[in-house]
């Protein structure tokens with residue numbers, strides 16, 4: 603079995619992502635309270651839970667935006683706890699950025715091109731070979747086509763609909779060619795038709811890579827996720843298929859504030 607060690611701690615390379623006893627405190631406030639989470643190499647996982655449950659904090663600590671107070675994060679068997687975000691993204695873990703990371707005055711293809719260029723870490727210059735330019739342009743076209751943005755490649759990003767901007771964010775995250783993609787509320791503020799498009803894109807992406815999404819839209823969770831993890835006050839309180847999780851009394855209590863009435867008239 604393959605092992606890799608960073609920072610002196612090694613794990614078997616049997617999982618794409620694993621956290622062990624992850625704790626994050628902000629002053630006296632505990633945002634993550636001993637999270638033991640595992641993700642196999644291909645999974646489409648939804649992270650759900652009420653506001654303040656710790657979902658975004660979990661993403662922040664996985665992607666290196668914040669350091670864990672205690673515990674470890676392993677990515678493909680390597681301990682990545684405390685590595686800076688750019689190192690973690692180079693290892694193949696990328697996150698959809700919020701709208702502020704799109705350059706609205708640049709075109710769709712310029713935005714995606716910047717992502718590809720960041721991955722290659724060899725800035726384009728006037729003497730870039732024609733072959734290399736053709737490779738990049740092929741990749742650019744494929745990413746835009748996969749996101750349904752092929753006919754909008756020359757449009758300014760700022761002129762796109764909200765849904766198309768979310769798709770552009772996903773294209774930029776994918777331009778880093780990650781093994782694991784993290785999406786924080788990818789359908790937030792998007793029209794119902796666009797939600798369908800985004801759901802389809804997420805399903806396609808998950809055929810070849812791991813995907814974790816934070817999602818409030820229950821229809822998306824039920825239609826898209828293979829497995830759902832429920833966070834509440836920084837702890838995992840339930841995990842299973844979407845059908846299992848919505849039937850779980852602890853989950854119903856968290857969402858409805860009371861056990862669900864199971865039969866009419868009671």
Ligand SMILES: Nc1ncnc2c1ncn2[C@@H]1O[C@H](COP(=O)(O)OP(=O)(O)O)[C@@H](O)[C@H]1O
Pocket residue numbers: 628631632633651652653654655656657658659660
């Ligand atoms: N940078 C921070 N500083 C202080 N408190 C924070 C910070 N980030 C998150 N929190 C707190 O941690 C808790 C979990 O937040 P968050 O992870 O954003 O929840 P969720 O994404 O599930 O809504 C909340 O109580 C929030 O106020």
Ligand SMILES: [Mg+2]
Pocket residue numbers: 657658659
């Ligand atoms: Mg959040």
